[in-house]
Amino acid sequence: MNKIDTTLGMYQDRSGTIDTDQQNNDGQGSESEEEMCDTFFDLPEGDLIPDSPEYNVFKDYARVDARLIDMGWDTKPAKSVKYGKTDQSMLNHVRNGVFFLLQLNSVFREIGDPYSEDRLRDTVALFVSHDIHKLYDVSDRSKEFDIPLRDVEQIVETAHILDIAPNLTAEDHWCSARATHITDNSMTAHLTLNFGKNVRRVRVADAFASSESLSAACGVRTIRVFDDDPILRDYELRHHNLDDVKGILTNFINKTIADYLKDKGYKLLLIYDDGCVYIAPEGTGRVEPSNDVMEELSGRVIENIRKSHPIFSDPDLIKDNIQFIGNLGHYKILDKDFIYSGAERVVAATIRKGVADSFVEEKITPSMKKSIEKVNMVVEQELDETRQMVAISRIISTIAHTIVSKLTDDNPLEETCDNFAVSDTLKNTLLGIATTDPKLLTSGGKWEYSYAIANEYMYREVNGILFKNLDGKQAVEYMTNDILSKLKTHDAWSSIDDSEIDPVKLELIEYLCDTVSIDGSMSMLPESRMSDTFKEYSGSGKICTLCNRGTVRTKRSMEDSSMYYASFSNRVRIGKSKPEQLPMCAPCSMEMFLRKTGSRSSESGKLYIHLIPDYFHTPLSWELYKYIINKFSGDVGVQMSHLAKSVFRGRGSMEAYREWIEHITAPEKGRKMFESQMQQFGGSDGDGECGEQYGVIPVSFYKQEDNQTEFQFFGAFIALVVSAYTGMRCIVSELPVPTLRGRDFNEIVYFDSGNAQVKDLFGDAVKLSELDSRLTIASALIRLGYANAMKDSLFPKYLRAMRNKHLPGSYLLKSAIRNSENEAIARYYMDEAKYLDMNTGVSPNE
Numbered sequence: 001m002n003k004i005d006t007t008l009g010m011y012q013d014r015s016g017t018i019d020t021d022q023q024n025n026d027g028q029g030s031e032s033e034e035e036m037c038d039t040f041f042d043l044p045e046g047d048l049i050p051d052s053p054e055y056n057v058f059k060d061y062a063r064v065d066a067r068l069i070d071m072g073w074d075t076k077p078a079k080s081v082k083y084g085k086t087d088q089s090m091l092n093h094v095r096n097g098v099f100f101l102l103q104l105n106s107v108f109r110e111i112g113d114p115y116s117e118d119r120l121r122d123t124v125a126l127f128v129s130h131d132i133h134k135l136y137d138v139s140d141r142s143k144e145f146d147i148p149l150r151d152v153e154q155i156v157e158t159a160h161i162l163d164i165a166p167n168l169t170a171e172d173h174w175c176s177a178r179a180t181h182i183t184d185n186s187m188t189a190h191l192t193l194n195f196g197k198n199v200r201r202v203r204v205a206d207a208f209a210s211s212e213s214l215s216a217a218c219g220v221r222t223i224r225v226f227d228d229d230p231i232l233r234d235y236e237l238r239h240h241n242l243d244d245v246k247g248i249l250t251n252f253i254n255k256t257i258a259d260y261l262k263d264k265g266y267k268l269l270l271i272y273d274d275g276c277v278y279i280a281p282e283g284t285g286r287v288e289p290s291n292d293v294m295e296e297l298s299g300r301v302i303e304n305i306r307k308s309h310p311i312f313s314d315p316d317l318i319k320d321n322i323q324f325i326g327n328l329g330h331y332k333i334l335d336k337d338f339i340y341s342g343a344e345r346v347v348a349a350t351i352r353k354g355v356a357d358s359f360v361e362e363k364i365t366p367s368m369k370k371s372i373e374k375v376n377m378v379v380e381q382e383l384d385e386t387r388q389m390v391a392i393s394r395i396i397s398t399i400a401h402t403i404v405s406k407l408t409d410d411n412p413l414e415e416t417c418d419n420f421a422v423s424d425t426l427k428n429t430l431l432g433i434a435t436t437d438p439k440l441l442t443s444g445g446k447w448e449y450s451y452a453i454a455n456e457y458m459y460r461e462v463n464g465i466l467f468k469n470l471d472g473k474q475a476v477e478y479m480t481n482d483i484l485s486k487l488k489t490h491d492a493w494s495s496i497d498d499s500e501i502d503p504v505k506l507e508l509i510e511y512l513c514d515t516v517s518i519d520g521s522m523s524m525l526p527e528s529r530m531s532d533t534f535k536e537y538s539g540s541g542k543i544c545t546l547c548n549r550g551t552v553r554t555k556r557s558m559e560d561s562s563m564y565y566a567s568f569s570n571r572v573r574i575g576k577s578k579p580e581q582l583p584m585c586a587p588c589s590m591e592m593f594l595r596k597t598g599s600r601s602s603e604s605g606k607l608y609i610h611l612i613p614d615y616f617h618t619p620l621s622w623e624l625y626k627y628i629i630n631k632f633s634g635d636v637g638v639q640m641s642h643l644a645k646s647v648f649r650g651r652g653s654m655e656a657y658r659e660w661i662e663h664i665t666a667p668e669k670g671r672k673m674f675e676s677q678m679q680q681f682g683g684s685d686g687d688g689e690c691g692e693q694y695g696v697i698p699v700s701f702y703k704q705e706d707n708q709t710e711f712q713f714f715g716a717f718i719a720l721v722v723s724a725y726t727g728m729r730c731i732v733s734e735l736p737v738p739t740l741r742g743r744d745f746n747e748i749v750y751f752d753s754g755n756a757q758v759k760d761l762f763g764d765a766v767k768l769s770e771l772d773s774r775l776t777i778a779s780a781l782i783r784l785g786y787a788n789a790m791k792d793s794l795f796p797k798y799l800r801a802m803r804n805k806h807l808p809g810s811y812l813l814k815s816a817i818r819n820s821e822n823e824a825i826a827r828y829y830m831d832e833a834k835y836l837d838m839n840t841g842v843s844p845n846e
Helices: 007-011 053-070 090-111 117-129 149-158 170-179 193-209 220-228 248-262 291-306 315-321 335-340 343-358 366-379 387-407 412-419 424-436 449-458 472-487 491-495 498-515 533-538 586-598 619-629 640-649 654-664 708-726 756-762 768-788 792-804 808-818 830-839
Strands: 077-079 235-242 267-272 275-281 323-325 330-332 516-518 607-612 674-676 697-701 729-733 749-751
Touching: 053 090, 053 117, 053 654, 077 090, 090 117, 090 193, 090 267, 090 275, 090 619, 117 149, 117 170, 117 193, 149 170, 170 193, 193 220, 220 235, 235 248, 248 267, 248 275, 248 291, 248 516, 248 586, 267 619, 291 335, 291 498, 315 343, 330 343, 330 387, 335 343, 335 498, 343 387, 343 472, 366 387, 366 424, 366 449, 387 412, 387 449, 387 472, 387 491, 412 424, 412 449, 412 472, 424 449, 498 516, 498 586, 607 708, 619 697, 619 708, 640 654, 640 708, 640 768, 640 830, 654 708, 697 708, 708 729, 708 749, 708 756, 708 768, 708 792, 749 756, 756 768, 756 792, 768 792, 768 808, 768 830, 792 808, 808 830
Parallel strands: 729 749
Antiparallel strands: 235 275, 235 516, 267 275, 323 330, 607 697, 607 729, 674 697
């Protein structure tokens, strides 16, 4: 028994971890509570009910979680590609089981028989220790569970697992490590009372924490352990599945369906990137995904998006996206502003934009002066030649073009005059001009009637003060209330947004019918209105650039995708020149717009890192991980050299992770190169109502590019760092929309596309067992590269050395010494050079 070859010895040199030569570790037991306060997870307020059993248990588990990191559980595999499984670390396996138990108990507090806090603590603590046997490297599998009580006692004391559930003893955890798994060689003969009481629920948590996909979570194993649990056997597992994963839009669809099914008696358990798993009391009616259901869901998705981000509801933020069209003399309002914000907020934002422009201290341009003088002569009035005059006329012209034209089929000029309450004299004059010489004030696409209307509006009295003399806040408040009160009298006002929403909703319904299944059933439209993909491919090419779907819209109404991102396409025909416009279907267009909303970078070249759950999220873990990722905002940067130094030292401790996050979110000294694309979607700077979505977390890498090789190398390095730090699996792609889902690959990192030299270094995928070595190689290369010269453009040369030199580390170190006057550089970078020589380069036999 004592001759078992164990990896526990690897912790001997780490402070606060296991020493297998000691039978007791009294120093660990005396550790002060203050030293335990540092945790990986920060718990955002409002994600758990304060003082609930789940909240109290999670707070205590969070401290244990940090200890597990210090013990190296984040690098030790619980499941691995080596054995045909999907990569999952010991730490993530524990986290998934703990989050599952908390979510399950939270659900049962609503619908069933929840565990008391003490019993919940017992099951969580026993689950944390149930896989201790995997810390041993055993050649003879029959001895896998032959674990000394002494070792288990040390582990639970070192990790402070006993702090979660004080009622349990080391012997209870010993039973959990030896008897949770029902196998031929597990030790099920001797069980303690506490373990025997809770083992069924621990096995349920283990089954779900081992479910790498939605189908596995609803498979035979989970159903069997459900039936073995005396409470759960009266409940059924349900699910919804998505056959396509885009990103933020998919997350909204996930959440919308989850809310819809909640109203039907389904209670959410697990969140996968392509669907959710639910629990429902036995006999609960199944939801049939009819066409009416899909129509309702599509409307709810759009409504949820409208509530998801401050920029959709705050006119002051909406106005910042409004652009002025110089040659036309009015503002440009996008169709999406009507879809996601609504006409009322668009009007308010337009007025705010115009009033803000009216206070610009600049002289009017010759073109503005010419237009005002022309209107002067036509209407025989003396118009103010000021910036304020021009700005108010822009408001009027914009509202006439984008609002009034949607409200009436009659004369828009007359309706605009009525809405702005101009005098009968001026109104008749303008209508007369429009009849006798219609092009006089509309030449070049302009609408110069607005100057005359604006001039009269500025000389209107408001509480004894001329409108032109009001301060900005007063002017905005008065004009907004005045104009909206008149616009709302139109019968068409209540449906003004529908003309923009309906085509998008129509296509979204088709998309949901094609991709959404509930409990294995799908909805089939009697007749599709989508364009035929084959005919469009051979004809006009009205096919989505990203997903190759048809569309219900005309080609003219399909926007140019390059307005959001760089030119990309996976369907351009051979022999066809590069198209100037790359159209998108409605779902992809929505996705790109949401990405643009949730990110701040305007760089065209990007590499996309799609972070997916390992293996799943619960509502709590989704919020926790999203809270972490939102630290990667547009206001922070990366200290690449310092980050590489920290990564080369290795991970496996909270101290290492503190250094990583410090160098990857440096607000002032770092270079801006990557960010979350979900900023303000319910993040740390959200307003509480945002973030109603579940699934994938998209991150973009947009570093200033010297060449494609160095750009993709650094992007791959950042992807590995983020994946290792968060414990989430990820797909790295040049396409904004991933071509894979989490269930389509088993490794922790998959490169969907990439530069040949970079793939030579990292491969097509990185396994969990390879992650640390790949990180160390990349960080050593960055260290030695910057020791030669602080030029990213030279990294293709360094990567070639990795491929062509027998001893690339020695080669790079020698070059660095030649380029430096500091003789100590040889000793300073010796470890990096040795590591590269031992782990990379050309074999002498090749």
